[in-house]
Amino acid sequence: MLLPNNNQQEGQNNDAQVKAANVAQNTGTITEVVNIVAETLAEPEKLEALSTQEVEQIFDELIVTDLTPEQAEELVETLVKAPIKVKKAFEAKVNVFSGEVDDYVPTNQSIPVSERRTLIAVGNTLGTAGMFLRRRED
Numbered sequence: 825m826l827l828p829n830n831n832q833q834e835g836q837n838n839d840a841q842v843k844a845a846n847v848a849q850n851t852g853t854i855t856e857v858v859n860i861v862a863e864t865l866a867e868p869e870k871l872e873a874l875s876t877q878e879v880e881q882i883f884d885e886l887i888v889t890d891l892t893p894e895q896a897e898e899l900v901e902t903l904v905k906a907p908i909k910v911k912k913a914f915e916a917k918v919n920v921f922s923g924e925v926d927d928y929v930p931t932n933q934s935i936p937v938s939e940r941r942t943l944i945a946v947g948n949t950l951g952t953a954g955m956f957l958r959r960r961e962d
Contacts, residue, residue: 826953843890846887846890847890847892847895849885849887850887850890850891850892850895851886851887851895854886854895854898854902856882857882857883857902857903857906857910858873858898858902859900860874860879860882860906860944861902861903861905861906861907862908867936869908876896876909878912879909879910879913880913880916880917882913883913883914883916883917883918884917884945886917886918888895888919888922888924888925889922889924891924896924896925897927899925900925900927900928903928904917904929907937908931908955911930911931912931915930915931920937921937925945926938926941
């Protein structure tokens with residue numbers, strides 16, 4: 825039986841520690857977003873006092889790839905109620921097409937990210953198929 829060497833165990837422990845730290849950081853960031861949205865709904869003038877850069881700084885700390893499914897769901901639910909300024913800051917700082925926030929509906933859109941990704945894939949497939957069929961006709 826082979827025993828893992830100490831370097832492998834240390835690497836795994838470090839990865840687990842980093843992941844745990846990222847989850848804790850994301851929890852704090854999501855709490856901040858929830859608080860901003862709650863304050864904005866209660867007192868919209870508070871959001872106006874925040875600059876776009878201040879709102880974006882919150883999302884700078886967010887590590888979307890390390891969100892738990894529950895955190896991602898909570899974030900999307902909060903962003904649904906969020907003012908446009910918050911949504912735009914989120915979209916500017918986070919890759920919404922990464923797969924973690926598939927239920928998010930971007931500003932000025934009517935369908936969630938997951939459906940948009942599907943439409944883009946279908947469009948690309950149809951475009952490629954059309955080019956292939958034209959070449960065969962020649």
